[in-house]
Amino acid sequence: STYRKCRSTYNKSLVTGSGADEVDNPTWFAYSAMRFLDGTTDCGKTLNTVSKYIHSVRVG
Numbered sequence: 001s002t003y004r005k006c007r008s009t010y011n012k013s014l015v016t017g018s019g020a021d022e023v024d025n026p027t028w029f030a031y032s033a034m035r036f037l038d039g040t041t042d043c044g045k046t047l048n049t050v051s052k053y054i055h056s057v058r059v060g
Helices: 002-012 032-041 050-059
Strands: none
Touching: 002 032
């Protein structure tokens, strides 16, 4: 939970046009040790099944 919060804050500070001094670098002591979680906190491919369900209800 703490890692995700720190990572989110860092990613939000990486906006276009921001200088290196404006980037919010994480200060949490374990942030660098927890970087192995980067691949597990990203959202994978999603599938929208709601529109298929609504379409099948209207047709069928």
